[in-house]
Amino acid sequence: MVQNKGNTKPIVLIVDDQYQTFRSLPRLISPDVFLSIWEPDEQEGLKALKDQGDKVRIVIIDLKSSGMGGGGFLHWARQIAPHAAILITSPLGPFLYQGGTFYDLSGQTLKHNINAILLSIVQKMDRGHGHEENKKRPPKSNKSKERFGVIIGRSKGINKIYDLIEQLRDSSATVMIQGESGTGKELVAQTIHQTSARNNHAFVAINCGAIPANLIESELFGHERGAFTTAIHQRKGKFEIAHGGTLFLDEIGELDRELQVKLLRVLQEREFQRVGGNKSYKTDVRVIAATSRDLRSAVLAGHFRDDLFYRLNVVPINVPPLRERREDISLLLDHFFHKIAKDMDRSVPILTEEATRFLLDYSYPGNVRELTNMVERLLVTCPDGRITTHDLPDEVREEADQAPGSAVVLKELPDGGVSLQEVEKELILKTLKMTSWNKAAAARVLGITRRLLYLRLSEYGFSSQ
Ligand SMILES: Nc1ncnc2c1ncn2[C@@H]1O[C@H](COP(=O)(O)OP(=O)(O)OP(=O)(O)O)[C@@H](O)[C@H]1O
Numbered sequence: 154m155v156q157n158k159g160n161t162k163p164i165v166l167i168v169d170d171q172y173q174t175f176r177s178l179p180r181l182i183s184p185d186v187f188l189s190i191w192e193p194d195e196q197e198g199l200k201a202l203k204d205q206g207d208k209v210r211i212v213i214i215d216l217k218s219s220g221m222g223g224g225g226f227l228h229w230a231r232q233i234a235p236h237a238a239i240l241i242t243s244p245l246g247p248f249l250y251q252g253g254t255f256y257d258l259s260g261q262t263l264k265h266n267i268n269a270i271l272l273s274i275v276q277k278m279d280r281g282h283g284h285e286e287n288k289k290r291p292p293k294s295n296k297s298k299e300r301f302g303v304i305i306g307r308s309k310g311i312n313k314i315y316d317l318i319e320q321l322r323d324s325s326a327t328v329m330i331q332g333e334s335g336t337g338k339e340l341v342a343q344t345i346h347q348t349s350a351r352n353n354h355a356f357v358a359i360n361c362g363a364i365p366a367n368l369i370e371s372e373l374f375g376h377e378r379g380a381f382t383t384a385i386h387q388r389k390g391k392f393e394i395a396h397g398g399t400l401f402l403d404e405i406g407e408l409d410r411e412l413q414v415k416l417l418r419v420l421q422e423r424e425f426q427r428v429g430g431n432k433s434y435k436t437d438v439r440v441i442a443a444t445s446r447d448l449r450s451a452v453l454a455g456h457f458r459d460d461l462f463y464r465l466n467v468v469p470i471n472v473p474p475l476r477e478r479r480e481d482i483s484l485l486l487d488h489f490f491h492k493i494a495k496d497m498d499r500s501v502p503i504l505t506e507e508a509t510r511f512l513l514d515y516s517y518p519g520n521v522r523e524l525t526n527m528v529e530r531l532l533v534t535c536p537d538g539r540i541t542t543h544d545l546p547d548e549v550r551e552e553a554d555q556a557p558g559s560a561v562v563l564k565e566l567p568d569g570g571v572s573l574q575e576v577e578k579e580l581i582l583k584t585l586k587m588t589s590w591n592k593a594a595a596a597r598v599l600g601i602t603r604r605l606l607y608l609r610l611s612e613y614g615f616s617s618q
């Protein structure tokens with residue numbers, strides 16, 4: 154039995170009488186976020202539920218375990234802890250029982266996403282049932298934001314990140330940020346630190362890909378004097394410098410296997426030793442890892458340890474490339490033209506309509522970093538304050554040249570001509586086909602109101618539903 158006095162972390166109770174299915178679960182559940190309790194049978198499980206009261210937010214049971222899934226345990230667990238979500242695993246995959254409804258969780262394997270799944274269940278419950286902690290917070294607005302601290306963007310993808318940063322405010326959960334180069338991973342990491350209670354301590358970044366393998370251990374954990382030939386002085390490592398704050402491990406996928414083991418040990422034991430020393434130092438840091446590679450494939454290929462991956466991937470954040478959130482481009486251009494012009498003590502330049510269109514349509518393979526560099530270059534190379542397409546970089550103009558012209562192709566008119574209504578009908582139906590009959594999306598593409606779309610559909614004899 155585990156005592157939970159004074160601990161406010163949500164409890165995850167694992168009841169497993171065969172200790173088969175869940176052998177690895179307690180190890181995978183992040184102690185930064187949850188307190189996991191494992192009980193060997195259903196009687197002990199029910200006792201733990203009674204003892205811990207409403208601190209138990211999630212119960213995990215296995216249908217295969219004798220007597221449990223059949224109703225007995227489920228029945229009593231619901232009586233004792235009606236507030237808790239019950240996560241049931243079966244040979245068919247995990248599913249979630251909550252408020253009388255079963256939710257199918259298949260498609261997300263429990264082991265691979267355990268922390269993200271548990272966190273999303275707790276958050277969903279907090280939103281749905283007004284959990285005490287949550288009542289103190291102002292209700293979340295549905296309106297999308299255009300910036301969050303120093304992060305600019307109004308797309309759905311970026312707003313999802315704003316929400317995650319908000320949710321991370323009160324926890325020290327480990328975060329894994331994935332995204333192409335220049336998408337803003339470090340900016341997201343800094344913002345998580347700035348909005349958290351750790352913001353009066355250091356934010357320390359280390360790029361695991363930029364430091365030679367033989368130096369990285371001492372960079373992370375420090376070294377004692379004489380630890381190696383060039384260690385003339387004793388030196389603190391990043392873990393020590395970041396104590397109380399946040400450690401940003403950039404390009405974590407580049408860490409070699411030996412260091413992956415060492416890092417995992419430090420994350421689990423929260424203690425480290427300097428290179429060449431034997432004194433143990435306690436560490437209290439929030440770790441944020443980032444990668445521009447697909448780490449899951451690296452795990453599958455055996456290049457990255459799966460246990461370290463799960464330990465780091467507690468809250469995964471995916472920063473989409475700029476070409477997949479085009480709504481952000483105009484906002485970013487506007488922001489950086491103003492900001493950099495001001496920094497250079499220059500007036501904001503005027504862009505021709507065509508130059509603006511070229512910049513809005515460009516694919517930005519180097520993402521936001523490419524956009525900011527381009528803006529800076531344009532301000533330097535166009536001192537007269539006017540920017541035309543000729544001033545734009547070759548790659549932007551070349552892409553614009555290759556882009557198809559107007560999407561609307563006017564075919565030859567038939568002899569008797571064609572009515573505007575017929576053209577309109579064909580356009581509407583083709584757009585609906587394109588959006589898989591998502592009417593809101595089709596109305597957006599067509600640039601008409603949903604009301605008008607419904608009206609037209611009923612005129613064509615389609616139901617307006
Ligand atoms: N949404 C954004 N709003 C404002 N500035 C941004 C945004 N995204 C990125 N930037 C800016 O773009 C540049 C690149 O961002 P950052 O260094 O965070 O990217 P990254 O994903 O860490 O890149 P890399 O993988 O190459 O290290 C920085 O100058 C950053 O301030």
Ligand SMILES: [Mg+2]
Pocket residue numbers: 338339403
């Ligand atoms: Mg970076």
